[in-house]
Amino acid sequence: GESVGLHLPTLSVQEGDNSIINCAYSNSASDYFIWYKQESGKGPQFIIDIRSNMDKRQGQRVTVLLNKTVKHLSLQIAATQPGDSAVYFCAENMADLYSGAGSYQLTFGKGTKLSVIP
């Protein structure tokens, strides 16, 4: 079946530099995407989301870019800090076609581990 995958399993970045984490998705019908951050011993934490009618969305120090032509999603973190060290997951929305109630499932990628070098 279709799935979400990540280009880079690990990423090391110098503190203060910008980080870019990439994600490829294969379900062309997906219309909603989310980035999560997971720290050791904790659950995935919502960072930012984007709908398919947008190609860019900004949050606090984070930007998500969506390229539907090549089915690519990226997360940019500005001025990376030690507290940003974590595993980052992208997830795509698979609409629930059976319930008809607008509920949805998420398909997660395998994750990228970001290590920030002080």
Added chain:
Amino acid sequence: DAGVIQSPRHEVTEMGQEVTLRCKPISGHNSLFWYRQTMMRGLELLIYFNNNVPIDDSGMPEDRFSAKMPNASFSTLKIQPSEPRDSAVYFCASSLKSSNQPQHFGDGTRLSIL
């Protein structure tokens, strides 16, 4: 505001024993999801509920696994009998029942079956 609350945080038991994991979703959320996370398989959706009704349990590994949601503020995931291969971190997440809404996760239950 309280997030998704899971208990216990850690569970160690011998194979063959019954295991019950608990979840309290965020108040007002009407969709609830159970996931399992392992190094080999990543995050896998086991089952999800809308308005306390199970919608899709195709991710449940086998009949040893069962989940219930007796009311809007409580859900359980039960494994009976447990096996060593069930060892994983189990997450519960909740969201508003509408499209394009993020799921919010608890901190999980780390389950070890000896």
